[in-house]
Amino acid sequence: MAKSLVAAYGPWALVTGATRGIGAEFARQLAEQGFNIVLLATNDRLLRKRADELELAYGIRTRTIRLDLAREDIIKAMLPATEDLDIGLLINNAGMSTVGPFVAQTPDYLVRQLHVNARAGLILAHHFGIKMALRQRGGIIFVSSGSAQHGTPYSANYAGTKAYDLILAESLWYELKPYGVDVLGFMCGATNTDGWDENEPKPDPMVPVGEVGPAVAKALRSLGHGPSVANGTLNRLGYKVMGMVSRARAVKILGSSMDKMFGPF
Numbered sequence: 294m295a296k297s298l299v300a301a302y303g304p305w306a307l308v309t310g311a312t313r314g315i316g317a318e319f320a321r322q323l324a325e326q327g328f329n330i331v332l333l334a335t336n337d338r339l340l341r342k343r344a345d346e347l348e349l350a351y352g353i354r355t356r357t358i359r360l361d362l363a364r365e366d367i368i369k370a371m372l373p374a375t376e377d378l379d380i381g382l383l384i385n386n387a388g389m390s391t392v393g394p395f396v397a398q399t400p401d402y403l404v405r406q407l408h409v410n411a412r413a414g415l416i417l418a419h420h421f422g423i424k425m426a427l428r429q430r431g432g433i434i435f436v437s438s439g440s441a442q443h444g445t446p447y448s449a450n451y452a453g454t455k456a457y458d459l460i461l462a463e464s465l466w467y468e469l470k471p472y473g474v475d476v477l478g479f480m481c482g483a484t485n486t487d488g489w490d491e492n493e494p495k496p497d498p499m500v501p502v503g504e505v506g507p508a509v510a511k512a513l514r515s516l517g518h519g520p521s522v523a524n525g526t527l528n529r530l531g532y533k534v535m536g537m538v539s540r541a542r543a544v545k546i547l548g549s550s551m552d553k554m555f556g557p558f
Contacts (some may be wrong), residue, residue: 298513299327302381302432302475307331307421309362309413310387312339315436315481318543319384320347322513329354331375335361343462344400351462362413363405368420370530381428383421385414385458386436388451392555395449410454415461419477422465432516433469433476439523442532443540446548447555459521466520467551478521479512480532481510 305460310316311332322328324347333345334340344355351496357389358374360367372376375513389406391398418433462478469476508524515522523532535543 296519298323298382298432298466298516301517302329302430305331305378305380306382306384307333307375307380307417308384308386309333309417312336312343315439315509316384316386317343318509319359319386319434319512320379322506322509323384323528324351324353324355327351327353330377330518331356331372331378331380333358333360333362333387335359341370363408367413367416373517379428380421381425381431382431383431384436385417385434387413388436388454390448390451392447392521392551396448398450406450407454409453411457415460418461418465421439422469422474426469429473431474433462433465433474434512434516435476435478435511437462437478437480437521439532440547441478443535443547445551446544456458463520475517476520477512477516480521480523481508481512513534 306320306324306328308316308320308330309321311330312334316334320332321345329366330344330347330353332340332355337357340357340359345359347353348355356374356378358371360370364370388410391402391406394405414435418435421431422433425433435458437459438452438455440448440453443452445452447542459478459480462476465474465476466478511522511524535546538546
């Protein structure tokens with residue numbers, strides 16, 4: 294019989310972006326499996342609300358960290374809440390995703406997006422990866438995106454950050470495995486969350502929109518079984534087809550799809 298996740302990695306999991314969407318669902322499913330949860334996000338009220346809900350529903354322990362992951366000193370800022378905990382599972386989920394022309398976004402926003410989406414995951418994976426390697430067990434999931442595979446017009450910087458996340462995860466999958474640490478890059482695809490709705494997409498039959506519950510369950514099932522995985526059969530088929538055309542053609546296809554869903558730009 295396969296080990297439970299909490300037996301394999303526990304007893305504590307840290308989830309970034311834990312108050313909404315995919316992050317909140319990661320926290321819920323992990324609590325359901327018996328993990329104690331460190332919830333990290335920027336909204337104090339939502340953090341406390343989610344923590345109270347998890348403790349009441351699943352009888353687990355929680356800690357909350359209100360932290361802007363664009364800060365330079367994120368490890369120093371989070372140490373008071375984490376240094377005495379045995380954190381065996383890290384979910385690098387927090388991210389900023391705004392659809393629109395690259396030149397219409399400010400440099401400050403783009404750099405902040407880079408820090409939250411990519412730099413923070415790098416720093417957290419390094420900090421906790423060392424601890425996991427020393428304890429000879431652990432798991433890290435980077436929430437990436439299908440846009441990591443090709444240039445994605447109108448999500449240029451976001452796609453770049455998610456490509457970084459994916460390649461980092463796949464590389465660490467190999468490097469950390471001898472230390473008993475599993476790493477996964479998870480391409481969740483379009484998912485029905487508040488963040489997705491905030492960009493006001495128009496329906497496109499070629500772009501399936503999944504639900505958070507099955508997406509998170511797929512990620513957790515896949516940890517320890519390979520360097521990366523894409524959520525959804527149609528997404529996996531689409532990524533495979535896109536890999537068979539030239540990169541120029543792939544970017545044009547993606548640009549046309551973005552025009553249909555989010556344009557005109």
